[in-house]
Amino acid sequence: xxxxxxxxxxxxxxxxxxxxxxxxxxxxxxxxxxxxxxxxxxxxxxxxxxxxxxxxxxxxxxxxxxxxxxxxxxxxxxxxxxxxxxxxxxxxxxxxxxxxxxxxxxxxxxxxxxxxxxxxxxxxxxxxxxxxxxxxxxxxxxxxxxxxxxxxxxxxxxxxxxxxxxxxxxxxxxxxxxxxxxxxxxxxxxxxxxxxxxxxxxxxxxxxxxx
Amino acid sequence: xxxxxxxxxxxxxxxxxxxxxxxxxxxxxxxxxxxxxxxxxxxxxxxxxxxxxxxxxxxxxxxxxxxxxxxxxxxxxxxxxxxxxxxxxxxxxxxxxxxxxxxxxxxxxxxxxxxxxxxxxxxxxxxxxxxxxxxxxxxxxxxxxxxxxxxxxxxxxxxxxxxxxxxxxxxxxxxxxxxxxxxxxxxxxxxxxxxxxxxxxxxxxxxxxxx
Numbered sequence: 001x002x003x004x005x006x007x008x009x010x011x012x013x014x015x016x017x018x019x020x021x022x023x024x025x026x027x028x029x030x031x032x033x034x035x036x037x038x039x040x041x042x043x044x045x046x047x048x049x050x051x052x053x054x055x056x057x058x059x060x061x062x063x064x065x066x067x068x069x070x071x072x073x074x075x076x077x078x079x080x081x082x083x084x085x086x087x088x089x090x091x092x093x094x095x096x097x098x099x100x101x102x103x104x105x106x107x108x109x110x111x112x113x114x115x116x117x118x119x120x121x122x123x124x125x126x127x128x129x130x131x132x133x134x135x136x137x138x139x140x141x142x143x144x145x146x147x148x149x150x151x152x153x154x155x156x157x158x159x160x161x162x163x164x165x166x167x168x169x170x171x172x173x174x175x176x177x178x179x180x181x182x183x184x185x186x187x188x189x190x191x192x193x194x195x196x197x198x199x200x201x202x203x204x205x206x207x208x209x210x211x
Numbered sequence: 212x213x214x215x216x217x218x219x220x221x222x223x224x225x226x227x228x229x230x231x232x233x234x235x236x237x238x239x240x241x242x243x244x245x246x247x248x249x250x251x252x253x254x255x256x257x258x259x260x261x262x263x264x265x266x267x268x269x270x271x272x273x274x275x276x277x278x279x280x281x282x283x284x285x286x287x288x289x290x291x292x293x294x295x296x297x298x299x300x301x302x303x304x305x306x307x308x309x310x311x312x313x314x315x316x317x318x319x320x321x322x323x324x325x326x327x328x329x330x331x332x333x334x335x336x337x338x339x340x341x342x343x344x345x346x347x348x349x350x351x352x353x354x355x356x357x358x359x360x361x362x363x364x365x366x367x368x369x370x371x372x373x374x375x376x377x378x379x380x381x382x383x384x385x386x387x388x389x390x391x392x393x394x395x396x397x398x399x400x401x402x403x404x405x406x407x408x409x410x411x412x413x414x415x416x417x418x419x420x421x422x
Contacts, residue, residue, distance in 0.1 A: 067333070068333070123279065
């Protein structure tokens with residue numbers, strides 16, 4: 001029996017990490033020890049690739065190079081961590097995946113979304129999440145949670161809010177396109193209410209385990 | 212006036228490097244100082260990416276990761292070296308480019324050629340060589356030149372010959388598909404005869420410079 005590949009998406013500040021912890025706890029209570037992972041995925045190659053993008057001594061990294069390197073790291077993560085776990089029947093909970101690239105690089109930075117979908121088919125052919133949670137909140141709410149000091153009003157904060165609104169809209173467009181896979185969860189609800197919505201979706205996935 | 216982007220392709224042993232030197236010399240004689248380059252292209256990022264693929268301490272690198280990393284390095288080479296030179300009107304002579312990926316990874320190793328063409332459009336949109344020389348020789352002739360000891364007969368050498376024949380067929384398929392860009396040059400001819408064929412094609416490119 002193949003495991004389930006479940007991804008958690010959303011902008012910073014929507015409570016993603018907390019909800020992954022709740023989801024893992026819920027599955028544990030149902031006798032399932034999930035593998036919790038996140039990109040770049042802990043393979044030596046992926047870590048090195050991440051360092052190349054982040055470390056300034058390698059000189060500026062253009063958006064196309066960043067995109068290709070990101071998918072190379074993802075291909076390594078999928079081949080070395082995600083696929084082997086799924087093959088062994090493990091459930092995999094992953095903090096962000098290709099939807100994040102479509103939302104951030106595509107929606108946020110204007111990278112051609114067709115490129116992103118082509119790269120996804122190259123980097124992880126025939127592998128998409130079985131279930132994806134998009135934790136959704138207005139960008140101003142999420143950024144207020146990150147900064148912990150209310151909604152910003154200066155020019156840079158306004159630009160940042162506009163960027164995160166574009167990311168949010170791109171996430172919602174993915175959900176509209178793939179309603180069978182993607183659940184949008186209202187992240188402005190209290191933490192326990194959000195965790196309940198996630199738990200119900202996990203329960204449904206557990207019941208369909210034999211399909 | 213934009214420079215010309217000219218690539219030199221073919222399997223090891225066909226005399227590519229020698230012919231690039233002859234071509235550069237020919238252009239110099241016509242008052243053009245070409246930029247001679249080769250992948251990974253000398254950008255710090257591309258060198259680091261190349262090291263990641265080649266250095267064994269990073270663990271095995273799968274074919275998909277290798278393909279994506281190769282195109283990330285190429286994107287860097289194009290953005291930092293090739294495009295700026297062409298914009299300044301320089302002629303660029305490049306030892307191998309995307310055709311090599313199609314021949315080696317596609318023809319040789321069976322990577323989906325559609326992926327390679329999609330990656331080319333992502334890594335270097337709207338940039339293909341103006342002129343490409345494919346130096347062609349039977350694989351056995353080329354490998355005999357490399358080894359300097361005649362055609363091999365054992366199992367591994369036979370496998371290698373079969374691999375290089377697949378690479379060669381992929382190169383010839385590119386030439387058949389794009390006869391306007393690609394010149395196949397019979398590399399079994401004497402060095403000076405090959406250089407003459409190249410010089411004639413360069414002369415034609417020089418005459419069309421104003422177009």
